[in-house]
Amino acid sequence: MLNINYSLKSLKIIVEKVKPSKIVLVSSNNLIPKLNWAITELKELTPVEIKIIQVPDGEVAKEWGVLKELLSDFIEVGLNRKSIVIALGGGSITDLVGFASSIYQRGVPYINIPTTLLAQIDSSIGGKTAINFLDYKNQIGSFYNPIAIIIDSRFLETLTERQIIDGFAEIIKYGLIKDPSILEIIKSCNLAALREESVMEGLISKSIKVKEYFIEKDPYDLNIRQILNFGHTIAHSLELKYNLSHGEAVLIGMMEELKLGEQLGEASPEIKNYLGVLLKNLNITLNKKQLKVDWKSILHDKKISGKEINLPVVKKLGEAKLIKVRLDKLISLIK
Numbered sequence: 001m002l003n004i005n006y007s008l009k010s011l012k013i014i015v016e017k018v019k020p021s022k023i024v025l026v027s028s029n030n031l032i033p034k035l036n037w038a039i040t041e042l043k044e045l046t047p048v049e050i051k052i053i054q055v056p057d058g059e060v061a062k063e064w065g066v067l068k069e070l071l072s073d074f075i076e077v078g079l080n081r082k083s084i085v086i087a088l089g090g091g092s093i094t095d096l097v098g099f100a101s102s103i104y105q106r107g108v109p110y111i112n113i114p115t116t117l118l119a120q121i122d123s124s125i126g127g128k129t130a131i132n133f134l135d136y137k138n139q140i141g142s143f144y145n146p147i148a149i150i151i152d153s154r155f156l157e158t159l160t161e162r163q164i165i166d167g168f169a170e171i172i173k174y175g176l177i178k179d180p181s182i183l184e185i186i187k188s189c190n191l192a193a194l195r196e197e198s199v200m201e202g203l204i205s206k207s208i209k210v211k212e213y214f215i216e217k218d219p220y221d222l223n224i225r226q227i228l229n230f231g232h233t234i235a236h237s238l239e240l241k242y243n244l245s246h247g248e249a250v251l252i253g254m255m256e257e258l259k260l261g262e263q264l265g266e267a268s269p270e271i272k273n274y275l276g277v278l279l280k281n282l283n284i285t286l287n288k289k290q291l292k293v294d295w296k297s298i299l300h301d302k303k304i305s306g307k308e309i310n311l312p313v314v315k316k317l318g319e320a321k322l323i324k325v326r327l328d329k330l331i332s333l334i335k
Protein backbone atom coordinates (compact mmCIF):
# COMPACT_ATOMS: atom_id res chain seq x y z
CA MET A 1 0.00 0.00 0.00
CA LEU A 2 1.26 3.44 -0.87
CA ASN A 3 1.49 5.98 1.92
CA ILE A 4 -0.51 8.84 0.41
CA ASN A 5 -1.40 11.85 2.56
CA TYR A 6 -3.54 14.83 1.72
CA SER A 7 -2.07 17.46 4.04
CA LEU A 8 1.38 18.98 4.49
CA LYS A 9 0.85 18.42 8.22
CA SER A 10 1.46 14.70 7.73
CA LEU A 11 5.20 15.48 7.61
CA LYS A 12 5.08 15.83 11.41
CA ILE A 13 3.89 12.23 11.87
CA ILE A 14 6.40 10.87 9.34
CA VAL A 15 9.29 12.66 11.06
CA GLU A 16 8.15 11.45 14.50
CA LYS A 17 8.15 7.88 13.17
CA VAL A 18 11.39 7.90 11.17
CA LYS A 19 13.35 10.18 13.54
CA PRO A 20 15.74 11.32 10.79
CA SER A 21 19.17 12.68 11.62
CA LYS A 22 18.87 15.26 8.83
CA ILE A 23 16.26 16.47 6.38
CA VAL A 24 17.00 18.06 3.02
CA LEU A 25 14.41 19.54 0.72
CA VAL A 26 15.19 19.74 -2.98
CA SER A 27 13.31 22.14 -5.23
CA SER A 28 13.97 24.36 -8.23
CA ASN A 29 15.23 27.93 -8.43
CA ASN A 30 11.87 28.90 -9.96
CA LEU A 31 9.76 27.18 -7.31
CA ILE A 32 11.55 28.03 -4.07
CA PRO A 33 10.40 31.68 -4.10
CA LYS A 34 6.91 30.72 -5.34
CA LEU A 35 6.43 28.00 -2.74
CA ASN A 36 7.93 29.82 0.20
CA TRP A 37 4.62 29.44 2.06
CA ALA A 38 4.88 25.66 1.88
CA ILE A 39 8.55 25.56 2.85
CA THR A 40 7.79 27.75 5.89
CA GLU A 41 4.91 25.46 6.89
CA LEU A 42 7.06 22.34 6.51
CA LYS A 43 9.88 23.87 8.58
CA GLU A 44 7.43 24.59 11.39
CA LEU A 45 6.32 20.95 11.46
CA THR A 46 9.63 19.41 12.43
CA PRO A 47 12.21 19.99 15.15
CA VAL A 48 14.92 18.79 12.74
CA GLU A 49 16.29 21.60 10.59
CA ILE A 50 15.33 21.34 6.90
CA LYS A 51 18.24 22.20 4.62
CA ILE A 52 17.25 23.53 1.20
CA ILE A 53 19.01 22.39 -1.97
CA GLN A 54 18.26 24.24 -5.19
CA VAL A 55 18.37 22.61 -8.64
CA PRO A 56 17.52 23.99 -12.11
CA ASP A 57 13.87 24.20 -13.13
CA GLY A 58 11.91 21.97 -15.54
CA GLU A 59 13.31 19.19 -17.71
CA VAL A 60 16.89 20.54 -17.29
CA ALA A 61 16.74 19.12 -13.75
CA LYS A 62 16.91 15.65 -15.30
CA GLU A 63 20.38 16.17 -16.81
CA TRP A 64 23.34 14.04 -15.80
CA GLY A 65 25.32 17.09 -14.60
CA VAL A 66 22.48 18.15 -12.28
CA LEU A 67 22.34 14.67 -10.76
CA LYS A 68 26.09 14.82 -10.10
CA GLU A 69 25.76 18.26 -8.44
CA LEU A 70 22.89 17.02 -6.30
CA LEU A 71 24.80 13.94 -5.13
CA SER A 72 27.76 16.21 -4.27
CA ASP A 73 25.37 18.39 -2.25
CA PHE A 74 24.11 15.28 -0.41
CA ILE A 75 27.71 14.50 0.59
CA GLU A 76 28.38 18.10 1.56
CA VAL A 77 25.42 18.25 3.98
CA GLY A 78 26.42 14.87 5.42
CA LEU A 79 23.29 13.03 4.32
CA ASN A 80 23.09 9.34 5.30
CA ARG A 81 20.62 6.49 5.34
CA LYS A 82 19.06 7.81 8.56
CA SER A 83 18.19 11.07 6.77
CA ILE A 84 15.13 12.04 4.75
CA VAL A 85 15.13 13.74 1.34
CA ILE A 86 12.04 15.72 0.33
CA ALA A 87 11.29 16.38 -3.35
CA LEU A 88 9.15 19.50 -3.73
CA GLY A 89 8.10 20.20 -7.30
CA GLY A 90 6.70 18.80 -10.51
CA GLY A 91 7.59 15.53 -12.20
CA SER A 92 11.05 16.73 -13.22
CA ILE A 93 12.02 17.28 -9.60
CA THR A 94 10.40 14.10 -8.24
CA ASP A 95 12.03 12.02 -11.03
CA LEU A 96 15.50 13.49 -10.34
CA VAL A 97 15.28 13.41 -6.55
CA GLY A 98 13.80 9.90 -6.52
CA PHE A 99 16.66 8.64 -8.67
CA ALA A 100 19.35 10.44 -6.64
CA SER A 101 17.82 9.06 -3.43
CA SER A 102 17.79 5.53 -4.85
CA ILE A 103 21.50 5.47 -5.66
CA TYR A 104 22.96 7.61 -2.85
CA GLN A 105 24.49 5.16 -0.34
CA ARG A 106 22.33 2.47 -2.02
CA GLY A 107 19.16 4.22 -0.98
CA VAL A 108 18.07 6.97 1.35
CA PRO A 109 14.37 7.46 2.25
CA TYR A 110 12.59 10.20 0.33
CA ILE A 111 9.20 11.89 0.33
CA ASN A 112 7.44 13.25 -2.74
CA ILE A 113 5.55 16.51 -2.40
CA PRO A 114 4.26 16.96 -5.97
CA THR A 115 3.24 20.48 -6.95
CA THR A 116 1.77 20.10 -10.45
CA LEU A 117 -1.48 18.30 -11.22
CA LEU A 118 0.42 15.86 -13.43
CA ALA A 119 2.89 15.07 -10.66
CA GLN A 120 0.11 14.67 -8.07
CA ILE A 121 -1.80 12.09 -10.08
CA ASP A 122 0.98 10.47 -12.05
CA SER A 123 4.73 11.06 -11.73
CA SER A 124 4.99 11.08 -7.93
CA ILE A 125 3.22 7.72 -7.70
CA GLY A 126 4.51 4.32 -8.72
CA GLY A 127 8.20 4.46 -7.92
CA LYS A 128 9.54 5.15 -11.41
CA THR A 129 12.49 7.53 -11.14
CA ALA A 130 14.72 8.70 -13.98
CA ILE A 131 17.00 11.18 -15.62
CA ASN A 132 17.47 11.74 -19.35
CA PHE A 133 20.64 10.55 -21.05
CA LEU A 134 22.19 11.18 -24.49
CA ASP A 135 18.96 12.74 -25.78
CA TYR A 136 16.92 9.74 -24.65
CA LYS A 137 14.18 10.51 -22.18
CA ASN A 138 14.10 8.60 -18.89
CA GLN A 139 16.93 6.37 -20.11
CA ILE A 140 18.68 6.00 -16.74
CA GLY A 141 16.53 5.30 -13.73
CA SER A 142 15.25 2.93 -11.10
CA PHE A 143 12.13 1.67 -9.38
CA TYR A 144 12.28 3.24 -5.93
CA ASN A 145 9.20 4.15 -3.93
CA PRO A 146 9.03 7.19 -1.67
CA ILE A 147 8.24 6.49 1.99
CA ALA A 148 5.33 8.91 1.61
CA ILE A 149 3.58 11.11 -0.93
CA ILE A 150 2.06 14.34 0.33
CA ILE A 151 -0.57 16.00 -1.84
CA ASP A 152 -1.91 19.47 -1.14
CA SER A 153 -4.42 21.05 -3.52
CA ARG A 154 -3.18 24.57 -2.67
CA PHE A 155 -0.24 23.97 -5.02
CA LEU A 156 -2.64 23.86 -7.97
CA GLU A 157 -3.72 27.49 -7.49
CA THR A 158 -0.60 28.87 -9.20
CA LEU A 159 -0.63 26.54 -12.22
CA THR A 160 -1.34 27.86 -15.71
CA GLU A 161 -4.24 26.52 -17.78
CA ARG A 162 -1.77 24.59 -19.95
CA GLN A 163 -0.31 22.89 -16.87
CA ILE A 164 -3.81 21.98 -15.66
CA ILE A 165 -4.67 20.51 -19.07
CA ASP A 166 -1.47 18.45 -18.97
CA GLY A 167 -2.85 16.85 -15.82
CA PHE A 168 -6.34 16.47 -17.25
CA ALA A 169 -5.03 14.44 -20.19
CA GLU A 170 -3.86 11.76 -17.74
CA ILE A 171 -7.03 12.06 -15.64
CA ILE A 172 -9.13 11.40 -18.77
CA LYS A 173 -6.83 8.47 -19.56
CA TYR A 174 -7.60 6.97 -16.12
CA GLY A 175 -11.30 7.38 -16.83
CA LEU A 176 -11.07 5.71 -20.23
CA ILE A 177 -9.00 2.73 -19.06
CA LYS A 178 -10.60 2.03 -15.69
CA ASP A 179 -13.02 4.44 -14.01
CA PRO A 180 -15.84 5.95 -16.12
CA SER A 181 -17.10 7.95 -13.11
CA ILE A 182 -14.12 10.26 -13.75
CA LEU A 183 -15.43 10.91 -17.26
CA GLU A 184 -18.93 11.63 -15.99
CA ILE A 185 -17.59 14.32 -13.64
CA ILE A 186 -15.62 15.96 -16.46
CA LYS A 187 -18.64 15.79 -18.77
CA SER A 188 -20.87 17.53 -16.25
CA CYS A 189 -18.59 20.53 -15.49
CA ASN A 190 -16.73 23.24 -17.39
CA LEU A 191 -13.03 23.93 -16.74
CA ALA A 192 -13.72 26.61 -14.12
CA ALA A 193 -16.08 24.31 -12.18
CA LEU A 194 -13.57 21.47 -12.42
CA ARG A 195 -10.85 23.63 -10.87
CA GLU A 196 -12.92 24.04 -7.69
CA GLU A 197 -11.11 22.48 -4.78
CA SER A 198 -13.68 19.83 -3.83
CA VAL A 199 -14.16 18.65 -7.45
CA MET A 200 -10.41 18.59 -8.02
CA GLU A 201 -9.75 16.64 -4.84
CA GLY A 202 -12.32 14.02 -5.91
CA LEU A 203 -10.73 13.66 -9.35
CA ILE A 204 -7.23 13.44 -7.85
CA SER A 205 -8.12 10.66 -5.42
CA LYS A 206 -10.04 8.69 -8.09
CA SER A 207 -7.06 9.05 -10.47
CA ILE A 208 -4.58 7.89 -7.85
CA LYS A 209 -6.76 4.83 -7.14
CA VAL A 210 -6.61 3.85 -10.82
CA LYS A 211 -2.82 4.23 -10.93
CA GLU A 212 -2.49 2.28 -7.66
CA TYR A 213 -4.63 -0.55 -9.08
CA PHE A 214 -2.22 -1.10 -11.97
CA ILE A 215 1.06 -0.62 -10.09
CA GLU A 216 0.05 -2.97 -7.30
CA LYS A 217 -0.73 -5.69 -9.84
CA ASP A 218 2.48 -5.12 -11.82
CA PRO A 219 5.03 -2.94 -9.95
CA TYR A 220 7.81 -3.45 -12.50
CA ASP A 221 5.80 -2.59 -15.61
CA LEU A 222 6.10 -6.02 -17.18
CA ASN A 223 2.51 -6.48 -18.34
CA ILE A 224 -0.78 -5.00 -17.08
CA ARG A 225 0.80 -1.71 -15.87
CA GLN A 226 1.52 -1.00 -19.55
CA ILE A 227 -2.18 -0.20 -19.94
CA LEU A 228 -1.31 3.10 -18.21
CA ASN A 229 0.62 3.85 -21.36
CA PHE A 230 -2.58 4.17 -23.40
CA GLY A 231 -2.21 7.07 -25.87
CA HIS A 232 1.50 7.38 -25.18
CA THR A 233 2.93 5.34 -28.09
CA ILE A 234 1.66 7.96 -30.52
CA ALA A 235 2.08 10.83 -28.02
CA HIS A 236 5.81 10.20 -27.64
CA SER A 237 6.27 10.19 -31.40
CA LEU A 238 4.64 13.65 -31.71
CA GLU A 239 5.65 15.45 -28.52
CA LEU A 240 9.23 16.43 -29.34
CA LYS A 241 8.77 16.62 -33.11
CA TYR A 242 6.01 19.25 -32.88
CA ASN A 243 7.00 20.78 -29.52
CA LEU A 244 3.63 19.87 -27.97
CA SER A 245 3.04 19.81 -24.24
CA HIS A 246 2.90 16.24 -22.88
CA GLY A 247 -0.82 16.61 -22.14
CA GLU A 248 -1.68 17.82 -25.63
CA ALA A 249 0.36 15.00 -27.14
CA VAL A 250 -1.40 12.44 -24.93
CA LEU A 251 -4.85 13.77 -25.89
CA ILE A 252 -4.00 13.51 -29.59
CA GLY A 253 -2.34 10.13 -28.93
CA MET A 254 -5.46 8.77 -27.23
CA MET A 255 -7.68 9.96 -30.07
CA GLU A 256 -5.39 8.35 -32.66
CA GLU A 257 -4.98 5.11 -30.69
CA LEU A 258 -8.77 4.89 -30.36
CA LYS A 259 -8.94 5.07 -34.16
CA LEU A 260 -6.29 2.33 -34.33
CA GLY A 261 -8.37 0.25 -31.92
CA GLU A 262 -11.32 0.62 -34.30
CA GLN A 263 -9.22 -0.41 -37.30
CA LEU A 264 -8.04 -3.46 -35.36
CA GLY A 265 -11.65 -4.33 -34.57
CA GLU A 266 -11.14 -3.80 -30.83
CA ALA A 267 -13.00 -0.54 -30.11
CA SER A 268 -16.21 1.15 -31.20
CA PRO A 269 -16.42 4.73 -32.54
CA GLU A 270 -18.56 5.81 -29.55
CA ILE A 271 -15.47 6.00 -27.32
CA LYS A 272 -13.73 8.38 -29.69
CA ASN A 273 -16.88 10.50 -29.93
CA TYR A 274 -17.18 10.57 -26.13
CA LEU A 275 -13.58 11.81 -25.85
CA GLY A 276 -14.48 14.51 -28.39
CA VAL A 277 -17.35 15.69 -26.17
CA LEU A 278 -15.06 15.87 -23.11
CA LEU A 279 -12.49 17.93 -24.98
CA LYS A 280 -15.18 20.32 -26.14
CA ASN A 281 -16.31 20.66 -22.54
CA LEU A 282 -12.76 21.53 -21.46
CA ASN A 283 -12.50 23.98 -24.35
CA ILE A 284 -9.60 22.06 -25.80
CA THR A 285 -9.10 22.13 -29.54
CA LEU A 286 -6.52 19.64 -30.64
CA ASN A 287 -3.80 20.75 -32.99
CA LYS A 288 -5.39 20.59 -36.45
CA LYS A 289 -2.07 20.73 -38.27
CA GLN A 290 -1.32 17.66 -40.33
CA LEU A 291 0.67 15.84 -37.65
CA LYS A 292 2.65 12.99 -39.07
CA VAL A 293 3.56 10.25 -36.65
CA ASP A 294 7.26 9.50 -36.70
CA TRP A 295 7.09 5.70 -36.85
CA LYS A 296 10.88 5.41 -36.34
CA SER A 297 10.42 6.80 -32.84
CA ILE A 298 7.76 4.16 -32.22
CA LEU A 299 10.51 1.58 -32.61
CA HIS A 300 12.00 2.90 -29.33
CA ASP A 301 8.74 2.20 -27.44
CA LYS A 302 9.37 0.25 -24.25
CA LYS A 303 6.34 -1.98 -24.95
CA ILE A 304 8.00 -3.64 -27.96
CA SER A 305 9.23 -7.20 -27.75
CA GLY A 306 10.68 -8.74 -30.90
CA LYS A 307 8.53 -7.89 -33.90
CA GLU A 308 5.47 -7.09 -31.81
CA ILE A 309 4.22 -4.30 -29.59
CA ASN A 310 1.90 -4.61 -26.60
CA LEU A 311 -0.69 -2.02 -27.50
CA PRO A 312 -3.25 -0.88 -24.90
CA VAL A 313 -6.75 -0.69 -26.40
CA VAL A 314 -9.89 0.67 -24.77
CA LYS A 315 -12.70 -1.84 -25.43
CA LYS A 316 -15.44 0.06 -23.63
CA LEU A 317 -15.47 3.15 -21.41
CA GLY A 318 -13.49 2.07 -18.33
CA GLU A 319 -12.26 -1.20 -19.80
CA ALA A 320 -8.89 -1.66 -21.46
CA LYS A 321 -6.59 -4.52 -22.34
CA LEU A 322 -3.24 -5.13 -24.01
CA ILE A 323 -3.13 -6.70 -27.45
CA LYS A 324 -0.11 -7.83 -29.40
CA VAL A 325 0.20 -6.13 -32.78
CA ARG A 326 2.90 -6.85 -35.33
CA LEU A 327 5.05 -3.76 -35.82
CA ASP A 328 4.75 -3.84 -39.62
CA LYS A 329 0.96 -3.89 -39.28
CA LEU A 330 0.98 -1.02 -36.79
CA ILE A 331 3.22 1.08 -39.02
CA SER A 332 1.06 0.43 -42.09
CA LEU A 333 -2.04 1.53 -40.14
CA ILE A 334 -0.36 4.68 -38.85
CA LYS A 335 1.17 5.76 -42.18
Ligand SMILES: NC(=O)c1ccc[n+]([C@@H]2O[C@H](COP(=O)([O-])OP(=O)(O)OC[C@H]3O[C@@H](n4cnc5c(N)ncnc54)[C@H](O)[C@@H]3O)[C@@H](O)[C@H]2O)c1
Binds near residue numbers: 034093127166
Ligand atom coordinates in the same frame (compact mmCIF):
# COMPACT_ATOMS: atom_id res chain seq x y z
N1 LIG B 1 7.98 8.94 -12.91
C1 LIG B 1 6.85 8.84 -13.56
O1 LIG B 1 6.11 7.87 -13.42
C2 LIG B 1 6.45 9.94 -14.49
C3 LIG B 1 5.16 9.94 -15.05
C4 LIG B 1 4.81 11.01 -15.87
C5 LIG B 1 5.72 12.03 -16.14
N2 LIG B 1 6.96 11.99 -15.57
C6 LIG B 1 7.95 13.07 -15.80
O2 LIG B 1 7.43 14.28 -15.24
C7 LIG B 1 8.05 15.38 -15.91
C8 LIG B 1 7.00 16.45 -16.17
O3 LIG B 1 6.48 16.86 -14.94
P1 LIG B 1 5.59 18.18 -14.78
O4 LIG B 1 4.58 18.23 -15.86
O5 LIG B 1 5.14 18.18 -13.38
O6 LIG B 1 6.60 19.34 -15.14
P2 LIG B 1 7.87 20.01 -14.43
O7 LIG B 1 8.26 19.33 -13.19
O8 LIG B 1 8.91 20.10 -15.49
O9 LIG B 1 7.32 21.44 -14.07
C9 LIG B 1 6.87 22.29 -15.10
C10 LIG B 1 6.89 23.74 -14.63
O10 LIG B 1 5.90 23.94 -13.63
C11 LIG B 1 6.43 24.72 -12.60
N3 LIG B 1 5.64 24.44 -11.39
C12 LIG B 1 5.65 23.32 -10.65
N4 LIG B 1 4.76 23.42 -9.64
C13 LIG B 1 4.20 24.65 -9.74
C14 LIG B 1 3.23 25.34 -8.98
N5 LIG B 1 2.60 24.77 -7.94
N6 LIG B 1 2.90 26.59 -9.35
C15 LIG B 1 3.49 27.17 -10.43
N7 LIG B 1 4.41 26.56 -11.19
C16 LIG B 1 4.77 25.32 -10.84
C17 LIG B 1 7.88 24.32 -12.53
O11 LIG B 1 8.65 25.29 -11.89
C18 LIG B 1 8.21 24.15 -14.01
O12 LIG B 1 8.62 25.36 -14.56
C19 LIG B 1 8.69 14.83 -17.18
O13 LIG B 1 10.09 14.83 -17.03
C20 LIG B 1 8.17 13.40 -17.26
O14 LIG B 1 9.10 12.51 -17.85
C21 LIG B 1 7.34 10.97 -14.76
Ligand SMILES: [Zn+2]
Binds near residue numbers: 170232246250
Ligand atom coordinates in the same frame (compact mmCIF):
# COMPACT_ATOMS: atom_id res chain seq x y z
ZN1 LIG C 1 1.89 10.74 -19.63
